[in-house]
Amino acid sequence: MKANPTLDPYNLRIGMQLCIPAQENGMNNNNNMNNTPANMGNTASSRVYTTQRGDTLTRILDRYEISFGALQSSNPNVDFSGSLENMTLTIPSEDHFKTCPMAGAYIVKTGDSLDSISKKLLVITDSLLISNPTLTIDDFSIPGTKVCIPN
Numbered sequence: 014m015k016a017n018p019t020l021d022p023y024n025l026r027i028g029m030q031l032c033i034p035a036q037e038n039g040m041n042n043n044n045n046m047n048n049t050p051a052n053m054g055n056t057a058s059s060r061v062y063t064t065q066r067g068d069t070l071t072r073i074l075d076r077y078e079i080s081f082g083a084l085q086s087s088n089p090n091v092d093f094s095g096s097l098e099n100m101t102l103t104i105p106s107e108d109h110f111k112t113c114p115m116a117g118a119y120i121v122k123t124g125d126s127l128d129s130i131s132k133k134l135l136v137i138t139d140s141l142l143i144s145n146p147t148l149t150i151d152d153f154s155i156p157g158t159k160v161c162i163p164n
Contacts, residue, residue, distance in 0.1 A: 016032035018086075059105050077104050119133075121157060
């Protein structure tokens, strides 16, 4: 659960990408886990990227066409608020945090809130938050925001 802080363990689905921490000496012991960013969530299909001088979060996300949620999930021990120079990042091959297609979306209207949207759609608020990992609670009150509707 530490390696997958944004995933709901009670709502796992086929095809979701999970981070499996690397283990040293074949032991399943938290003290022996190699939790460096390059190894967290490093699957056969992910890439490792060493940041360059002048890299910004926006440039990295744009270059690899991923959301911040996906990058953060693959690099849970990285502080993205400081300098990104000479960091080793795991770039996920799939972005499970991208927004939903318009067919499965609700567009926030004036006066909406997380609670009112939840009641309108008959969906519990936790499910809405989990289905919209890039949105904050306040975002559900901003008209025009696209909200993914969970199945």
